[in-house]
Amino acid sequence: MYGCQSMVAKIESVIIKRPQDAFISRQNLANLWQAFNYTACPDYEKTLLEFAHFEQVLQQHVAKIYYLPRHEKAGLDSIYTHDPVKITRRGAILMNMAKPLRAAEPQVLQAWLAQIGIPVLGKIETPGRMEGGDVIWLNARTLAVGRGYRTNAEGIRQLKVLTTGMVDRIIEVPLPHADGAEACLHLMSLISLIDRDLAVVYSRYLPVFFRQILIAMGIELIEVPDDEYERLGTNVLALAPRLCLYPTGNPATLAKMIRAGAQVFTYPAEEISLKGTGGPTCLTCPVLRK
Numbered sequence: 454m455y456g457c458q459s460m461v462a463k464i465e466s467v468i469i470k471r472p473q474d475a476f477i478s479r480q481n482l483a484n485l486w487q488a489f490n491y492t493a494c495p496d497y498e499k500t501l502l503e504f505a506h507f508e509q510v511l512q513q514h515v516a517k518i519y520y521l522p523r524h525e526k527a528g529l530d531s532i533y534t535h536d537p538v539k540i541t542r543r544g545a546i547l548m549n550m551a552k553p554l555r556a557a558e559p560q561v562l563q564a565w566l567a568q569i570g571i572p573v574l575g576k577i578e579t580p581g582r583m584e585g586g587d588v589i590w591l592n593a594r595t596l597a598v599g600r601g602y603r604t605n606a607e608g609i610r611q612l613k614v615l616t617t618g619m620v621d622r623i624i625e626v627p628l629p630h631a632d633g634a635e636a637c638l639h640l641m642s643l644i645s646l647i648d649r650d651l652a653v654v655y656s657r658y659l660p661v662f663f664r665q666i667l668i669a670m671g672i673e674l675i676e677v678p679d680d681e682y683e684r685l686g687t688n689v690l691a692l693a694p695r696l697c698l699y700p701t702g703n704p705a706t707l708a709k710m711i712r713a714g715a716q717v718f719t720y721p722a723e724e725i726s727l728k729g730t731g732g733p734t735c736l737t738c739p740v741l742r743k
Contacts, residue, residue, distance in 0.1 A: 456542035466517035475532035544574035583608035586639030599640025601628030688732025
């Protein structure tokens with residue numbers, strides 16, 4: 454019961470990690486937030502409240518939630534469970550994280566996946582680099598992969614080998630320098646599909662050819678304004694087609710999604726998302742969508 458070759462099919466099961474198992478404590482956050490390049494130190498007590506709200510929405514719409522346990526080799530960013538792995542119909546593909554402080558996470562996750570019965574299809578090996586936030590299913594046979602500071606050409610080559618016979622096309626999407634190598638910019642920072650024919654995008658950073666591909670595929674684009682992009686306005690989790698989970702504080706984009714027929718649940722995101730630049734897609738690793 455695993456396989457997620459879609460960004461929008463109904464989530465049946467998902468992996469998340471609670472702040473108390475990633476952030477650990479107020480003191481741990483105070484010690485490490487700068488090393489992890491957070492914009493500010495999250496307020497530990499507020500992270501618990503925000504995550505409880507986020508988790509409550511998941512519990513209402515997802516049948517099975519797996520909780521990733523605390524591990525000494527997994528740091529603050531392990532709360533963003535999407536990045537270390539992609540789970541396909543043939544098993545898990547373990548990433549090879551470009552952020553040094555996250556390097557151990559795929560290995561930690563591999564042992565845990567075995568416990569819940571998910572086999573490993575393969576892994577991205579050095580010198581290949583890849584993070585899950587750069588890998589987007591446009592449909593069950595088409596992948597878009599961002600090439601930037603977190604995912605390199607060798608990582609994409611290895612992904613093509615691992616998905617042979619499972620994927621018809623991999624579209625390599627060059628990412629901009631933007632705020633530099635230390636910033637977290639994934640392809641999923643620029644686009645979230647919320648239905649097979651609807652996506653929330655920040656076109657300012659999208660290559661023209663990729664934007665044209667999306668339109669040619671019949672995907673309507675909801676444009677995020679500059680100020681809301683800075684508040685993770687492009688980061689939307691589709692719980693099911695046009696059923697979304699979204700950070701608060703993005704009223705213009707929220708209104709556009711609702712006009713497009715989406716039902717949108719919001720959660721307070723100042724501490725668990727904005728300060729670590731990881732929205733609802735980052736906080737979740739879907740195990741099964743169907």
